[in-house]
Amino acid sequence: MTDIANVNGLRPLARRPKFDWSLVVFGLLTAILVGLVVYPMSRLLIESFSDPKTGSFTVANFFDVARRSRYLLAYWHTVQLAVVTVIMSVAMALPMAWVVSRTDIPGRSLFYFGTLGAFIMPPFLGAIGWILLAGPNAGWINQIWTSLTGIEDPLVNIFSLWGLAFVIALNVFPLIFIFATSALDLISSEMEEAAAIHGAGPMRTTWIITLPLALPAILGAIMLVFLETIALYGTPALIAIPARFNVATTQLTTFFEYPAKIELAMAFSVPLVLITIVLLGAQRLLLRGGHVAVSGKGGARTAMRVGRWKWLFLAHGVAVTLLAVILPAGILVSTSFQIAWAKAPVLSNLTLDNYRAILFEQATVREAMFNTVYFALASATACTVLGFLTAYVVIRKLIPYSSALAFLAVAPVAVPGIVLAICFYAAFAGPPFSLYGSSLIIILAFITRFLPIAFVSCASGIRSLNPELEEAVRIHGGSRMRAMVEVVAPVLKKSLMGVWILVFVICSRELSTAMFLTSHQNRVISILTLDMSEQGDYETLAAMGVVLLVVTSTVVAIGMRLLGRDFMLRRN
Amino acid sequence: MTKLILDGLVKDYGGFRAADNISLTLADGEFLSLLGPSGCGKTTTLRMIAGFITPTQGRIELDGREISSPKGVVAPENRDMSMIFQSYAIWPNMTVAQNVGFGLRMKKLPADQIKKRVGEILGVVQLDHLAERYPSELSGGQQQRVALARAVAVQPKVMLLDEPLSNLDANLREEMRTEIKRMHVEFGITTVYVTHDQSEAMAISDRVAVIKAGRIEQIDEPYRLYARPRTRFAAEFIGRTNLIEGHAKAGEMHFEGFSVPSAEVRSGGVLASVRPQNLKLSLRGNDKPERAEGVLHLAARIDERIFLGERWDYGLALEGRAMSLRAAAPAEQVFDMDAPVWISIQESRIIPVEGA
Ligand SMILES: Nc1ncnc2c1ncn2[C@@H]1O[C@H](COP(=O)(O)OP(=O)(O)OP(=O)(O)O)[C@@H](O)[C@H]1O
Ligand SMILES: [Mg+2]
Numbered sequence: 001m002t003d004i005a006n007v008n009g010l011r012p013l014a015r016r017p018k019f020d021w022s023l024v025v026f027g028l029l030t031a032i033l034v035g036l037v038v039y040p041m042s043r044l045l046i047e048s049f050s051d052p053k054t055g056s057f058t059v060a061n062f063f064d065v066a067r068r069s070r071y072l073l074a075y076w077h078t079v080q081l082a083v084v085t086v087i088m089s090v091a092m093a094l095p096m097a098w099v100v101s102r103t104d105i106p107g108r109s110l111f112y113f114g115t116l117g118a119f120i121m122p123p124f125l126g127a128i129g130w131i132l133l134a135g136p137n138a139g140w141i142n143q144i145w146t147s148l149t150g151i152e153d154p155l156v157n158i159f160s161l162w163g164l165a166f167v168i169a170l171n172v173f174p175l176i177f178i179f180a181t182s183a184l185d186l187i188s189s190e191m192e193e194a195a196a197i198h199g200a201g202p203m204r205t206t207w208i209i210t211l212p213l214a215l216p217a218i219l220g221a222i223m224l225v226f227l228e229t230i231a232l233y234g235t236p237a238l239i240a241i242p243a244r245f246n247v248a249t250t251q252l253t254t255f256f257e258y259p260a261k262i263e264l265a266m267a268f269s270v271p272l273v274l275i276t277i278v279l280l281g282a283q284r285l286l287l288r289g290g291h292v293a294v295s296g297k298g299g300a301r302t303a304m305r306v307g308r309w310k311w312l313f314l315a316h317g318v319a320v321t322l323l324a325v326i327l328p329a330g331i332l333v334s335t336s337f338q339i340a341w342a343k344a345p346v347l348s349n350l351t352l353d354n355y356r357a358i359l360f361e362q363a364t365v366r367e368a369m370f371n372t373v374y375f376a377l378a379s380a381t382a383c384t385v386l387g388f389l390t391a392y393v394v395i396r397k398l399i400p401y402s403s404a405l406a407f408l409a410v411a412p413v414a415v416p417g418i419v420l421a422i423c424f425y426a427a428f429a430g431p432p433f434s435l436y437g438s439s440l441i442i443i444l445a446f447i448t449r450f451l452p453i454a455f456v457s458c459a460s461g462i463r464s465l466n467p468e469l470e471e472a473v474r475i476h477g478g479s480r481m482r483a484m485v486e487v488v489a490p491v492l493k494k495s496l497m498g499v500w501i502l503v504f505v506i507c508s509r510e511l512s513t514a515m516f517l518t519s520h521q522n523r524v525i526s527i528l529t530l531d532m533s534e535q536g537d538y539e540t541l542a543a544m545g546v547v548l549l550v551v552t553s554t555v556v557a558i559g560m561r562l563l564g565r566d567f568m569l570r571r572n
Numbered sequence: 573m574t575k576l577i578l579d580g581l582v583k584d585y586g587g588f589r590a591a592d593n594i595s596l597t598l599a600d601g602e603f604l605s606l607l608g609p610s611g612c613g614k615t616t617t618l619r620m621i622a623g624f625i626t627p628t629q630g631r632i633e634l635d636g637r638e639i640s641s642p643k644g645v646v647a648p649e650n651r652d653m654s655m656i657f658q659s660y661a662i663w664p665n666m667t668v669a670q671n672v673g674f675g676l677r678m679k680k681l682p683a684d685q686i687k688k689r690v691g692e693i694l695g696v697v698q699l700d701h702l703a704e705r706y707p708s709e710l711s712g713g714q715q716q717r718v719a720l721a722r723a724v725a726v727q728p729k730v731m732l733l734d735e736p737l738s739n740l741d742a743n744l745r746e747e748m749r750t751e752i753k754r755m756h757v758e759f760g761i762t763t764v765y766v767t768h769d770q771s772e773a774m775a776i777s778d779r780v781a782v783i784k785a786g787r788i789e790q791i792d793e794p795y796r797l798y799a800r801p802r803t804r805f806a807a808e809f810i811g812r813t814n815l816i817e818g819h820a821k822a823g824e825m826h827f828e829g830f831s832v833p834s835a836e837v838r839s840g841g842v843l844a845s846v847r848p849q850n851l852k853l854s855l856r857g858n859d860k861p862e863r864a865e866g867v868l869h870l871a872a873r874i875d876e877r878i879f880l881g882e883r884w885d886y887g888l889a890l891e892g893r894a895m896s897l898r899a900a901a902p903a904e905q906v907f908d909m910d911a912p913v914w915i916s917i918q919e920s921r922i923i924p925v926e927g928a
Contacts, residue, residue, distance in 0.1 A: 466659050466661065468657040468658070468659045468661040469661050469663060471622075471624060471648070471655070471657065471661065472655065472657060472661035472662075472663070472722075473649075473663075473674070474624075474647070474648040474649045475622055475623075475648045475649070475651075475653055475654055475655040475732070476649075476654055476655075476674055476675035476678060476722065476723075476726060477649050477674075477675050477678030477679060477726065478649055478674070478678050479647075479649055482678075486663075486665075486666075487663050487665065490665035491663070491664055491665050493665075
């Protein structure tokens with residue numbers, strides 16, 4: 001066998017030292033993060049504190065905002081809206097979470113379907129669905145009500161603060177569901193059994209033991225719902241504007257009416273950002289404490305018998321699924337095939353024209369659909385790459401002060417989408433970049449907005465990887481970059497795909513971040529929805545919505561096939 | 573010809589010194605083990621050699637070229653070394669053949685040559701039938717062979733191994749140890765091997781460096797390490813030993829009731845080591861034992877006895893002295909409890925060692 005030792009000629013090939021490209025890449029990465037995060041966000045501070053004419057320091061913008069009662073009222077409405085939404089979404093999600101996690105109720109796995117459906121339903125489509133269902137005059141529920149009872153007054157009116165909260169809650173309750181199930185899953189039944197032995201019945205046990213243990217996680221989720229709601233633009237624009245009441249986000253857009261007052265918009269946004277930062281901080285504190293409370297390690301759980309009550313819970317879950325997914329999706333599908341949406345879907349009222357119109361005739365819709373997919377593809381890809389690289393640099397501490405990069409990567413969570421849009425508008429719309437109306441500005445804004453999600457998921461993947469795998473690459477002659485490309489990325493392929501799909505799906509429906517950045521050339525479906533809804537063009541709108549739903553569901557289905565059923569609903 | 577020199581290497585983590593003045597020189601084709609208890613700085617030293625850690629002080633030289641110093645290190649990928657990791661670090665996304673061929677690919681060898689050489693190496697480690705498998709389909713021992721094949725395939729100047737056997741069960745461990753030794757004999761790669769298992773180090777190495785708290789206590793061939801430990805730590809870490817206290821004067825060590833000549837010892841308090849295997853026992857009647865040059869006889873009683881299957885482990889109380897010793901005796905040499913015995917020791921086997 002000694003001949004093998006002689007099949008040699010290897011050592012003379014000893015390499016020239018290779019140039020380490022990784023340093024260049026990491027330097028570039030830092031520059032990109034600064035450009036995407038620090039620069040636009042610094043505009044928020046700078047412009048809100050400067051005089052629009054002279055550019056000198058002033059706090060007058062804040063006084064201007066605070067003096068107008070209309071502006072303050074907008075914030076008051078926002079707070080009311082968020083509180084009502086939180087209550088409604090807790091009422092929707094908590095019983096479902098408890099049923100899925102703790103009981104033996106049959107059919108409970110259907111609840112996952114309902115939650116996932118609500119999660120992938122774009123908020124503006126849910127809102128359109130509910131406008132068609134519960135509009136005061138022609139809404140289907142009211143039509144049926146009138147024909148049954150002869151009473152002309154509408155039964156329900158979606159164009160109200162309650163209606164708006166209801167529609168939002170139907171969209172955000174999955175957040176509470178996810179947090180609550182994962183907390184409940186951690187509580188061992190031994191704790192419950194201990195209470196049972198001391199004489200507490202199952203319902204009482206749930207009230208005094210189970211729920212309090214899961215409370216920190218639930219409170220954390222409530223804060224997220226609160227934040228989602230105050231930052232939401234699309235649904236309020238569709239419902240609150242026709243209902244003639246303003247919330248903070250809809251008020252923000254008025255600053256962009258001619259003549260645009262960016263400095264006031266900035267000053268008006270500052271409280272939104274502050275609330276977000278405070279609540280996110282509180283949420284992290286809560287969850288840290290929460291883990292201690294639920295670290296019951298003997299985590300064996302026996303399903304609880306619910307007896308006759310099960311029909312009630314089952315009915316609740318079915319009702320939520322119906323309201324959140326089946327009714328709005330159903331009305332969208334049926335409307336998309338109708339000539340006139342408010343008329344019954346009888347044969348004479350059915351048509352394929354709406355689809356022909358959006359696919360072949362109306363260039364605006366076709367472009368918006370193309371843009372939506374294009375922006376989502378580009379943003380998801382860039383976001384995943386950027387998140388992965390940043391997470392890698394941070395976790396492996398490859399450059400000095402790498403934890404500062406981690407801070408940059410997660411900082412955008414503190415900025416609501418619509419505020420981020422203003423920042424990007426101020427930073428990139430005008431000269432020297434002049435990106436207003438371009439694809440690039442929207443893609444950049446999307447990347448920034450969803451970088452935190454990508455970063456956090458990638459970081460947890462990389463953290464789970466033994467660094468020796470990369471060291472093995474290097475000692476056998478490969479560079480850092482090669483280790484990343486040939487080992488780290490392929491090994492984490494699944495979680496990277498999960499990140500990509502998640503970002504793709506949320507980009508495909510993102511509205512608030514695209515606000516202020518779109519002109520007629522770079523519109524996306526979500527923005528077009530607002531215009532079409534204003535024009536009352538619900539049939540074409542429904543067809544467009546159905547196409548978006550089909551694309552989104554297909555991508556999610558592929559993801560579930562490849563990555564497991566719960567990849568979208570995992571708590572990050 | 574490869575020559576690896578570590579010169580006064582120091583690594584500080586904050587105020588903590590993980591490696592302290594490590595100096596050694598490896599000759600071409602030498603197999604050296606770094607042996608010491610957990611946390612003594614073996615991995616730190618090895619990773620400094622590999623270039624993953626920049627030393628705080630000192631330098632590393634390979635074939636006359638400085639590859640590490642506090643000012644900078646040649647990157648691991650440019651050092652012409654290879655390494656076997658404790659976790660094996662087999663890339664799960666590559667087949668066995670791709671794993672083994674990786675280093676060759678990095679050397680820009682043509683594909684057909686890579687294929688040929690990978691085939692040969694896999695033949696040597698008897699894995700040729702698994703070339704297209706993925707690591708998750710392999711057993712722990714097979715993964716270890718892949719790591720070994722991958723490390724030797726590039727014909728590195730230096731091969732580094734960090735406790736490569738610690739994740740294997742006992743049977744496999746011996747088999748893989750033989751395998752590593754066989755590869756070393758076959759390819760003659762200069763090797764640094766880290767372990768905390770003294771029998772492993774003894775069996776496989778040309779020389780062993782015993783490390784304690786970041787410092788090298790002794791570097792020697794395995795037998796010399798056993799027979800002539802220089803420090804108390806080395807004596808105790810390499811097998812079992814008896815330590816006896818005394819004092820030294822004028823080339824003699826004086827212990828309670830006997831003295832032993834010793835050329836190397838300094839005057840003052842002294843500590844000496846005697847291996848249990850060097851205590852020969854015989855039943856003590858009324859007669860004196862046969863006198864022989866350079867052999868010491870001590871009267872004792874069996875105080876404790878444990879049968880270990882292959883041999884006896886006797887605890888001995890010396891007559892009239894507050895001293896006890898342990899002896900290892902063949903299985904056939906049976907003494908009852910309290911039996912009077914003579915202990916015979918070659919004086920040259922009583923080794924003075926440093927250290928409290
Ligand atoms: N990055 C680090 N920061 C601080 N201390 C470290 C670091 N790496 C190692 N140490 C410390 O240095 C000492 C030596 O570590 P090292 O890993 O070299 O030990 P070892 O001899 O390989 O031990 P083991 O047999 O357990 O692997 C340990 O006490 C360890 O805690
Ligand atoms: Mg170690």
